[in-house]
Amino acid sequence: MKKGFIYILTIIAAGQLGSCKKWLDLKPQDGIVGDKFWQTKEQVESAVTGIYASMMGSTNNDRALTEYFFIWGEGRGDMVTPAFRASQDEQDMVNLNMLATNSFVNWRSFYQSINYCNTVIAGAPAVLQRDNTYTQEQLNRGIAEAKTLRALLYFYLVRSFGDVPLKLTATQSDQDLIVVGKSSKDSVLQQIVADLKSAEPDLPLTYNNANKDKGRVTRYTAEAILADVYLWMEKYTDCVTQCDKIINSGNFGLVTGDNFFFSIFYNGNSAESIFELQYDAQKLNPFFSMHVPASKRWGAAAHIGEQVYGIDLVNTVPQVDKRGDKASFRGTDFTIWKYVGADNTGDVMRSLEQSYAHWIFYRYAEILLMKAEAINQLDQPLEASRLVKTIRNRANALELKPMDSTNKSAMTAFILEERQREFAFEGKRWYDVLRTSKRNNYIDMSSMLAMAAISIPADRQQVAFGKLKDKNSHYLPIYYTEIQTNKLLEQNPFYK
Secondary structure (H helix, E strand, O other): OEEOOEEOOOOEOOOOOOOOOOOOOOOOOEOOOOOOOOOOHHHHHHHHHHHHHHHHOOOOOOOOHHHHHHHHHHOOOOOEEEOOOOOHHHHHHHOOOOOOOOHHHOOHHHHHHHHHHHHHHHHHHHHHHHOOOOOHHHHHHHHHHHHHHHHHHHHHHHHHHOOEEOOOOOOOOHHHOOOOOEEOHHHHHHHHHHHHHHHHHHOOOOOOOHHHHHHOOOHHHHHHHHHHHHHHOOOHHHHHHHHHHHHHHOOOOOOOHHHHHHHHHHHOOOOOEEEEEOOEOOEOOOOHHHHOHHHOOEEEOOOHHHHHHOOOOOOOOOOOOOOOEOOOEEOOOOEEHHHHEOOOOOOOEOOHHHOOOOEEEEEHHHHHHHHHHHHHHOOOHHHHHHHHHHHHHHHOOOOOOOOOOOOHHHHHHHHHHHHHHHOOOOOOHHHHHHHHHHHHHHOOOHHHHHHHHHHOOHHHHHHHHHHHOOHHHHOOOOOHHHHHHOOOOOOOHHHO
């Protein structure tokens, strides 16, 4: 039963957590919620694990959240292009022809996962009295994990839709079903910050297991999300503070040498990783059918080889950016290689059974670039340039244009371009350009318009430019069924 966007919870139980290659050994089952469920610490652990599981694959016949993460972050950007199997909904997203009937604006799976978080927060405390082996520390950690994941999901929603419903209580039965209107962007962001600040001290620095440390929320995860949120909110000093916590920990570093592709993208859980969803042979990701040439829905945009990463026409042995051809994409056919490649030569592709590339939320390179962006906005372009050079030196990047470390505006543009190279196809491009464009109350929208000039066909560009100049168009419409079933919801202004 569904009313509006709220769902009756079914817990996704998980199997053993310590026996398999990845920390999350998924064997999902439906469970019963309520007093009969919240009896033991194992049930709490199962419920927390269920949150991660729900993000990796839908339980309501919807697409996995990771597919939304990719499409929301890349579909309206200039790094991808729709391929021959792209749906009309995907084509419309690329062309900024968004309608409330577009299936990719359906947020129901996000709110289902949020409800799993709310249910853990509401139900877990009772176990402290029912299971004498369950400790306060374990309870605090479980709630902190749920709050951190809830904050992450709301951060995606608020950046994608603007004002959204803010639901912090659990729906566990028909009696709990209520309809909720939208909350303002600012109030949602304030709740995200509150959740992360509350969770941070109760999260472990380590689970004493390398795969768990990358695939499960740690204190560093909360700090990375909080840094990203502060950057979005233009609270640059606070962003730097969070970045420095991770930098000064000494627990992360950039992957160097020829292991860049294998370590970060093929194997996953690299020394650079902070938080990533742990797909494996038991739980495959949704990217095989999206990106392999035989059924490709999305490909790399044709301009990125030359214009984003560059081509060395000077040296006898050409200099090559390690992040470009045969790492992020394959230049021969513009396949998005990060998710389907099996080597760094561009020759060997994963089979369907090997489609378990992780979804990376945060890695150390982003912490350095977030700090660079923040301190540049604090009028320290020289210091920002030093962080950017660290990233570029690791990548063996080509100098497509000089980096002006004396000019804040020039460094702003350079950092945005460096993020484009570093995080290609990792679901960040649209959000990066929107964050840059909306800064200081949209004082400069040049990066947004430049992106559209690349991604949208020439005969549609003027219409697109007109849309983009209305800042309400930067947020997605609310899916039509949500408007029909929840009378408290109002359609986003641009789509009325």
